[in-house]
Amino acid sequence: MAKILDVKGRKVWDSRGRATVEAEVVVGRGSTPLATGRAIAPAGASTGSGEAKAIDAAQAVQNINTRIRDGLKALSASDQAAVDARLIELDGTPDKHRLGANAIVAVSLACAHAEAAAAKLPLWRKLAGERRVALPVPQIQIFGGGAHAGRRVDIQDYMVICVGAGSFAESLEWTAQIYAAAGARLAKRNALQGVADEGGYWPAFKSNEEGLAELVGAIADAGLEPGRDVGIALDIAATQMHRGGAYHLALENRALSSGQLHAMLARWVERYPIVSIEDPFAEHDAEAMRAFTKDVGDRIQVVGDDFFVTSAKRLRQANGACNTVLLKPNQVGTLTETLACWDAAKAAGYRAIVSARSGETEDVSIVHLAVGWGVPQLKVGSFARSERMAKWNEALRIEDSLGPKALPFPARKLFR
Ligand code: 2PG
Ligand code: MG
Numbered sequence: 001m002a003k004i005l006d007v008k009g010r011k012v013w014d015s016r017g018r019a020t021v022e023a024e025v026v027v028g029r030g031s032t033p034l035a036t037g038r039a040i041a042p043a044g045a046s047t048g049s050g051e052a053k054a055i056d057a058a059q060a061v062q063n064i065n066t067r068i069r070d071g072l073k074a075l076s077a078s079d080q081a082a083v084d085a086r087l088i089e090l091d092g093t094p095d096k097h098r099l100g101a102n103a104i105v106a107v108s109l110a111c112a113h114a115e116a117a118a119a120k121l122p123l124w125r126k127l128a129g130e131r132r133v134a135l136p137v138p139q140i141q142i143f144g145g146g147a148h149a150g151r152r153v154d155i156q157d158y159m160v161i162c163v164g165a166g167s168f169a170e171s172l173e174w175t176a177q178i179y180a181a182a183g184a185r186l187a188k189r190n191a192l193q194g195v196a197d198e199g200g201y202w203p204a205f206k207s208n209e210e211g212l213a214e215l216v217g218a219i220a221d222a223g224l225e226p227g228r229d230v231g232i233a234l235d236i237a238a239t240q241m242h243r244g245g246a247y248h249l250a251l252e253n254r255a256l257s258s259g260q261l262h263a264m265l266a267r268w269v270e271r272y273p274i275v276s277i278e279d280p281f282a283e284h285d286a287e288a289m290r291a292f293t294k295d296v297g298d299r300i301q302v303v304g305d306d307f308f309v310t311s312a313k314r315l316r317q318a319n320g321a322c323n324t325v326l327l328k329p330n331q332v333g334t335l336t337e338t339l340a341c342w343d344a345a346k347a348a349g350y351r352a353i354v355s356a357r358s359g360e361t362e363d364v365s366i367v368h369l370a371v372g373w374g375v376p377q378l379k380v381g382s383f384a385r386s387e388r389m390a391k392w393n394e395a396l397r398i399e400d401s402l403g404p405k406a407l408p409f410p411a412r413k414l415f416r
Helices: 057-072 080-091 101-118 123-128 168-188 208-221 258-271 286-296 312-316 335-348 365-373 386-405 411-415
Strands: 003-013 019-029 032-040 137-144 157-161 192-195 201-203 231-235 246-249 254-256 274-278 301-304 324-327 351-355 377-382
Touching (some): 003 032, 003 101, 032 101, 101 123, 101 335, 137 208, 258 286, 351 365
Parallel strands (some): 137 377, 351 377
Antiparallel strands (some): 246 254
């Protein structure tokens, strides 16, 4: 059984040019190294208050090179739960701020990579064991707003889900056409202001609803049928617009009560081919979340991101709020806790989506988690910028390597 021989931290840089943490874990037998695993912590911009806390990257690196290395040495690398339990114990705080959630998530993931490398398996295969796997259905951003684009529009993510696609590769083919069509439409109207943090277009819309109309137009321009071939997914990231008990739509210069926001979103669900809405209400507005799920949850996914912060405990207490959970390893800190949230979701009959953060890197670990754990959806940002494309391309490689051995692509089963 391979043991952890060494753990090393390093300061590296993310897609927003901000410092982040890379970890390397060396595993071996006796004192002979067998394999090294490496992972990088991502970072959010629209974070939930219940998230595990990242600390200054230089401090997090120092913690890896001292307390974490000393604490993990000689542990069995194959026992991910024991490694993660040790990390939690070494930190000793409920929100992981002592060692830093960025230090902890990088080490936890690097350990999984090292273990897979020692077994000479891709990480997804190591996680799946003998189980057959499917590629996850991608949610791909076309327009970016909110905290990722100077709040030029209030809605954070306008995304597409290729509900009629027969494979991951086909989803990307369609998305490429939609992304190009959307850019051309905006450029023609002089409404293209650049590219937001996750690679989606940063648009000059006059209202938030205009983004929906433009998206439907772009899908049609790409020669696809809105609703039948391609559905719309939104991340309202409503915590970001909630102040003093009201939801502020800055673009439209108005503030809405929970009930008014509910009515607006329900009208959008009637009018547009929406299949998924994330964080429609703020993280503490559980009553509104429940009422909305009751109203539209039989037709669309109601996704909790800030609302659940990848916590199995919060999911078990959801009591009818949302029907889908976003899984972000750095929101909770370790792989074991992320997997526990997915297990809790399955037990409660909730769907799940593995998600990247707005600050990302070339690290593609989350693709392996989605495939290996059998999570049927993946959200990685838009269809531009290499920190996004690296992940989509990794999924293509996995699909290619599986060939006919893959389980059927789940898009049509989930959404039609
Ligand atoms: C979200 C994520 C990714 P952030 O809200 O879902 O889009 O954003 O990483 O900034 O929290
Ligand atoms: Mg979100």
